[in-house]
Amino acid sequence: MNSTSNWTLTNVPDLTGKTIIVTGGNSGLGFHAVEAFASKNAQVIMASRNAQKAEQAKLQLLQLIPHAKIDVMKLDLTDLKSVKSFTVEFKQKYSQLHVLLNNAGIMMVPYSKTKDGLEMQLGTNHLGHFALTAQLMDIIKATPKSRIVNVSSMAHKAGVMDFSNLQYENGGYSPFKSYARSKLANLLFTYQLDSYLKVNNIDCIAVAAHPGVSDTHLFDHIAPKWVQSLLRPLMQLFIQPADMGALPEIRAAVDPQAQGADYYGPDGFNEMKGYPIKVQSNQLSHHKETSFELWKASEALTGVSY
Numbered sequence: 069m070n071s072t073s074n075w076t077l078t079n080v081p082d083l084t085g086k087t088i089i090v091t092g093g094n095s096g097l098g099f100h101a102v103e104a105f106a107s108k109n110a111q112v113i114m115a116s117r118n119a120q121k122a123e124q125a126k127l128q129l130l131q132l133i134p135h136a137k138i139d140v141m142k143l144d145l146t147d148l149k150s151v152k153s154f155t156v157e158f159k160q161k162y163s164q165l166h167v168l169l170n171n172a173g174i175m176m177v178p179y180s181k182t183k184d185g186l187e188m189q190l191g192t193n194h195l196g197h198f199a200l201t202a203q204l205m206d207i208i209k210a211t212p213k214s215r216i217v218n219v220s221s222m223a224h225k226a227g228v229m230d231f232s233n234l235q236y237e238n239g240g241y242s243p244f245k246s247y248a249r250s251k252l253a254n255l256l257f258t259y260q261l262d263s264y265l266k267v268n269n270i271d272c273i274a275v276a277a278h279p280g281v282s283d284t285h286l287f288d289h290i291a292p293k294w295v296q297s298l299l300r301p302l303m304q305l306f307i308q309p310a311d312m313g314a315l316p317e318i319r320a321a322v323d324p325q326a327q328g329a330d331y332y333g334p335d336g337f338n339e340m341k342g343y344p345i346k347v348q349s350n351q352l353s354h355h356k357e358t359s360f361e362l363w364k365a366s367e368a369l370t371g372v373s374y
């Protein structure tokens with residue numbers, strides 16, 4: 069730890085020889101995570117749905133870190149064929165995967181469906197990552213001391229799982245309820261995954277993180293730019309810069325002290341901002357039957373099994 073004992077980028081160890089995937093690595097928290105890992109010599113795969121945006125982000129990072137090893141690869145979590153192609157291509161190029169950082173996400177979008185007919189927020193935030201992780205499990209097994217990190221949110225506390233209406237197929241959709249459900253799913257998945265890894269003696273841990281409230285592109289579609297700039301002075305009181313918001317997921321990915329099923333978030337008031345520490349998720353996120361039922365439902369919906 070540094071002199072103030074706050075966990076910062078100075079605590080990130082040397083990552084020479086490590087291969088790390090960051091989903092949604094071209095923007096927001098993911099961008100800063102790629103920056104942190106690349107600056108410590110990791111081979112980083114920026115897994116992005118938009119190649120043009122990702123190449124621009126890579127150029128920006130290369131200006132900051134000329135020695136950065138960043139490989140842009142196409143991944144669209146709303147398309148299970150794209151998830152499959154990504155994993156096939158990744159395994160052709162790389163023989164180990166030390167960290168899979170499942171960071172990409174969308175928030176509070178109007179009701180719509182993925183290419184595979186899954187509800188968009190659950191499909192992107194949870195089911196796409198569930199399928200991605202399963203299809204990388206063989207390479208994860210082949211990598212000693214590997215790690216899977218899922219990015220949740222304080223919104224998980226408002227999440228409710230209803231397996232008879234998991235994708236709001238019977239109505240009742242609200243952008244916030246669906247987002248909260250998807251972020252609860254991230255935690256239920258993390259804890260069930262960590263048990264799966266332990267039961268199967270796989271030398272890997274599953275860890276979760278949340279960024280508090282961070283200034284990224286996640287909110288762009290919620291209010292027009294001019295409203296956002298009017299609200300900005302007020303928002304600064306509650307919101308932290310994206311590089312600070314990325315610290316919990318970076319810590320979850322690389323802190324040698326992290327253990328399976330740990331959850332990292334900011335240490336400030338209501339976990340909204342601050343330096344990353346271990347935090348607690350709610351009781352429902354630890355409910356074993358619910359996480360098992362979600363696992364089974366996710367296997368059925370994605371057609372992918374562990």
Ligand SMILES: NC(=O)c1ccc[n+]([C@@H]2O[C@H](COP(=O)([O-])OP(=O)(O)OC[C@H]3O[C@@H](n4cnc5c(N)ncnc54)[C@H](OP(=O)(O)O)[C@@H]3O)[C@@H](O)[C@H]2O)c1
Pocket residue numbers: 091092093094095096097098115116117118121143144145146171172173174175192193219220221222278279280281282283284285286287313
């Ligand atoms: N910011 C916050 O306050 C906050 C709070 C709680 C949790 N989170 C979580 O933090 C994570 C990162 O979000 P952020 O705040 O950094 O937002 P962001 O700046 O909007 O970044 C989200 C990233 O996810 C990517 N993405 C979205 N849909 C995708 C898809 N179908 N396939 C592949 N990539 C996709 C985006 O790609 P494009 O660039 O192409 O859009 C972007 O790279 C999310 O899981 C979010 O739920 C954020």
